[in-house]
Amino acid sequence: MELPEEKISYLQLIKNGIFKENTIFRLVISLCPSIAVTNSIRNGFLLGVAVLFVQTMVNTTVGLLRHFIHPRIRIPIFMLIISGWVSVVDMLMAAYAREAYKEIGLYIQIIVAFASILARAEMFASKHRVDYSFFDGLGSGLGFLIALVIISFFRELLGRGTLLGYPIVHAKPLLIMVMPTGGFLVVGLLMGFFNWIDIRFYGGKGAGGAGGH
Amino acid sequence: MAVARKEQELVVSVSPHIRSEETVARIMWTVSLSLLPAFVMGVYYFGPRAIFVTALCIVGSLFSEWLVQKMTSRPVTISDGSAFLTGLLLGMNMPATAPFYIPLVSSFVAVAIAKQLFGGLGYNIFNPALVGRAFALITWPRAMTTWIEPSAAFVGMDAKTTATPLGLLKEEGMNRLLEVFGDRITLYTQLLIGHRAGSLGEVSVIAILLGAGFLLIKRYITWHIPVSYLATVAVLAWVFGGKEGLFTGDPLVHLLSGGLMLGAWYMATDYVTCPSVRKGQILFGIGCGFLTMLIRLKAGYPEGVMFAILLMNCLTPLIDRNLKSRVFGERKEAKK
Numbered sequence: 001m002e003l004p005e006e007k008i009s010y011l012q013l014i015k016n017g018i019f020k021e022n023t024i025f026r027l028v029i030s031l032c033p034s035i036a037v038t039n040s041i042r043n044g045f046l047l048g049v050a051v052l053f054v055q056t057m058v059n060t061t062v063g064l065l066r067h068f069i070h071p072r073i074r075i076p077i078f079m080l081i082i083s084g085w086v087s088v089v090d091m092l093m094a095a096y097a098r099e100a101y102k103e104i105g106l107y108i109q110i111i112v113a114f115a116s117i118l119a120r121a122e123m124f125a126s127k128h129r130v131d132y133s134f135f136d137g138l139g140s141g142l143g144f145l146i147a148l149v150i151i152s153f154f155r156e157l158l159g160r161g162t163l164l165g166y167p168i169v170h171a172k173p174l175l176i177m178v179m180p181t182g183g184f185l186v187v188g189l190l191m192g193f194f195n196w197i198d199i200r201f202y203g204g205k206g207a208g209g210a211g212g213h
Numbered sequence: 214m215a216v217a218r219k220e221q222e223l224v225v226s227v228s229p230h231i232r233s234e235e236t237v238a239r240i241m242w243t244v245s246l247s248l249l250p251a252f253v254m255g256v257y258y259f260g261p262r263a264i265f266v267t268a269l270c271i272v273g274s275l276f277s278e279w280l281v282q283k284m285t286s287r288p289v290t291i292s293d294g295s296a297f298l299t300g301l302l303l304g305m306n307m308p309a310t311a312p313f314y315i316p317l318v319s320s321f322v323a324v325a326i327a328k329q330l331f332g333g334l335g336y337n338i339f340n341p342a343l344v345g346r347a348f349a350l351i352t353w354p355r356a357m358t359t360w361i362e363p364s365a366a367f368v369g370m371d372a373k374t375t376a377t378p379l380g381l382l383k384e385e386g387m388n389r390l391l392e393v394f395g396d397r398i399t400l401y402t403q404l405l406i407g408h409r410a411g412s413l414g415e416v417s418v419i420a421i422l423l424g425a426g427f428l429l430i431k432r433y434i435t436w437h438i439p440v441s442y443l444a445t446v447a448v449l450a451w452v453f454g455g456k457e458g459l460f461t462g463d464p465l466v467h468l469l470s471g472g473l474m475l476g477a478w479y480m481a482t483d484y485v486t487c488p489s490v491r492k493g494q495i496l497f498g499i500g501c502g503f504l505t506m507l508i509r510l511k512a513g514y515p516e517g518v519m520f521a522i523l524l525m526n527c528l529t530p531l532i533d534r535n536l537k538s539r540v541f542g543e544r545k546e547a548k549k
Contacts (some may be wrong), residue, residue, distance in 0.1 A: 174318075176352040185326075192330070 010135040017139020024147040024187065025194050029115040034151055035183030037104050041164050044152030046100050047107055048145030050089045054111050055120060055144070057085045059137030062121045063130035078121045079112070086111045116144060154186050237334070240433055241294030245301055247424035248479070252305060254407050254417035258363035259309035263413040266311050267304030273320030274300030281329035295334050296324055302342035302479060305414020306472065306519075307349070310361055319349040339526045340486045343519050350519070360410035377410045378470040383515040386456060387463060404469035415472040425478035437494035438487055438501075439477040443468060445502025453510055473505065476518035486526045493532040500525045 021027055024034050033051075038044040061081050062069075069077045090108050093101045101108070111117065120140050125133035156162055159177030161169035176182045256263045278296035282289045291297075300320055307316060323345025331337045350357045362375045378400075381390045394400040403409060407417025415421075428434045447464040454462020467473070481487060481501055488497050501521045508517025 172353075174352045175354070176348060179351065181351060189326075 008132055010131075013132060013135040014139035014142065017136060017141070018143040018146060021140065022143040022147060023116040023140060024144065024151075025191050027116070027119070028191075029119065030144070031187065033107050033110070033114065034148060034187060035180050037107050038148055038152035038155055038183060038186075039159060039178040040156045040162075041149060041152045042100065043104050044148040045145070046093075046097065047104055048141075048148040050093065050108055051111060051114065051117070051144050052138070052141030054082065054085045054089055055117055055141035056134060056137040057088075058082050058117055058121055059125040059133040059140075060130060061085070062125035063128060063133030066126050069126070074126060075118075075122070078118055078126075082117055082121070083112045116140065150190065151183070151186055154190070155182060158182070237295065238293040241298050243431065244428065244433060244479070245294060245298050247427045248301055248305065248414070250420035250423050251414050251417055251475070252301070254420045255305065255309070255413035258407060258416060259361065259413050260364070263309040265313075266307050266309055266316050266413065267301065269313060269316035270304035270307065270320045271297055271300035273317045274303065274324045277321045277324040278329065281325050282333075285329075287333070290334070293334070296328075299323055299328070299341045299345075302414075302475075303345045305475065306342065306346045306412045308357065308360055308411075309413040310359055311349075311356060315349050315353055315356060318352075319345040322348045335485055337485055338529075339523055340480055340483050343480055343523050343526075346519055347523060362410055363408050363416065375410045377515065378404065378466065379509065380515040382466065382470075383509070387466075390466070401465055401469065404466070409470070411470075412472060412475075415475040418469050418474045421474045421478060425474075428478075434478070434482045435491075435494070437491055438481050438498040441495045441498030442477040442481055442502045442505075443473070443498075445499045446473060446506055449502065449506035449510075453506070467506070467509065471509070471516045472518045476505075476522055477501070480518075481522050481525075486529055488529050488532045488536070490533055490536045490538070493529075493536040496532055496536070497525055497529065500528065 019026075023030055033047055037047045058078075058081055062078060065077075065081075086109065089111070090105075093108055094105070120137060124136045128136070153163070155177045156164075157168065158174050159179075159182060161167060161171065161173040174182070177186070252263075252267065274296045275291050278291050279289055282291075300323075303320055303323055304316060323341040327339055327344035328334065328337045328341040358380075359374055360377050360380075362373045376384070378390060378394075381393065391397065391400060394403055405418050407420065409416055425434070425439070429436065447468055450462045450464040450467035452459055452462065454464070454467060477498075481498065488494050501518075504521035504524055505517045508514055508520055514520070
């Protein structure tokens with residue numbers, strides 16, 4: 001059932017993942033981690049990197065194995081692949097980033113259940129060549145990473161008055177920003193802001209121009 | 214925006230019709246005016262600082278409304294009084310000791326985020342003033358729960374901090390409350406007049422009732438929400454409020470203290486965020502009362518009116534949709 005694939009440029013795929021189909025600001029999925037771990041830039045960045053890695057590897061694996069996976073049992077197979085790669089990240093972090101692992105370890109394990117990972121595997125990787133799948137995973141993971149860093153930048157700055165742990169603002173911080181409530185507020189306002197940019201400067205056609213598909 | 218009307222009064226007449234004199238602006242300014250007695254009592258007990266806090270809230274609200282409407286190039290409607298009313302209610306829900314940035318930031322959150330970003334007057338899901346206060350309470354928990362003792366004289370500069378009656382009731386029980394106030398009758402009278410610690414506009418029950426009575430006579434609000442709200446609180450306080458078992462609680466203390474009166478008469482009855490069906494309004498009131506008592510008796514906060522009303526605000530569309538009366542003469546849809 002392999003159709004002759006049309007050519008997609010790799011850059012286009014990455015741009016698509018970052019702008020047009022940004023996991024958080026466009027597709028609005030995987031909001032739970034984007035609110036739970038983004039109260040400091042370090043945590044947001046680490047989880048972003050973990051997701052980037054898992055997303056890329058899962059997409060590659062699924063892209064490689066897609067002819068061997070029977071369509072009827074594809075979702076369980078995807079879950080097995082995802083949990084395999086998540087275990088890899090989990091053990092790596094437990095070994096080499098002890099301190100951060102204590103704080104966000106739970107969310108590393110929960111990457112298994114992230115909608116964004118399964119969505120990319122199902123929507124893209126199972127239907128495209130392995131190199132396209134790789135770059136799609138890379139773009140989507142980068143989009144997630146960037147979104148997490150932007151959100152946690154504002155939350156750490158407003159909620160603790162620090163950036164990467166260094167004190168920046170010497171005023172009383174807004175306590176609400178480090179709580180989940182503040183996470184929702186920041187995500188919502190940023191989403192509105194990006195939509196506004198999109199409409200104002202790009203005519204509402206997706207900030208990355210005409211991306212992948 | 215619908216003005217409360219007498220039910221079952223359908224006057225059919227030939228044109229030309231005389232248009233009602235009620236406008237949004239007129240209602241908003243009248244409601245603001247009816248809050249005056251409660252505000253004056255707040256100023257009387259907590260001094261000029263109360264005026265300062267409320268004025269900052271009002272200025273902040275009006276400015277935020279103007280700013281957002283300018284930025285989104287919509288018509289500026291600060292003269293319709295809705296932003297003024299939001300600011301006034303927000304100010305009356307603050308402790309008089311709040312430092313200057315709290316009124317400014319929370320009035321911005323109230324009007325710019327909770328009201329204008331949702332589409333402006335009539336489109337907001339949550340009561341803007343309560344969102345502003347919830348934001349302030351979560352962000353500055355200490356400053357927002359530092360209460361000072363009311364002092365009738367205008368010398369409240371070195372005012373003592375103290376707990377609100379509800380705080381006392383929650384932390385140390387009814388007996389301690391009676392110890393502080395003397396006996397039961399004094400307690401009730403003091404609560405009724407407003408000689409107690411609390412947010413600057415919520416303390417005087419009698420002044421709030423005066424304003425609410427005026428609104429009832431003008432038919433700007435109806436009794437459905439406040440009465441079902443207060444009745445639910447009273448019943449639940451009586452049944453579950455006592456420490457010695459069921460049916461030993463003191464409903465009057467729960468009715469007269471906290472922000473219940475201000476919340477029930479002015480916040481829960483906000484046209485935009487409460488159901489417009491009568492049955493729905495009663496359900497809304499019962500829900501508010503239940504959540505209020507749940508928070509007061511079981512949760513971490515001593516007072517739950519604000520969160521109760523905000524939570525019920527979410528359910529408003531659902532209540533309205535499900536309790537709408539059927540339109541007669543329509544054919545029933547065939548069952549699939």
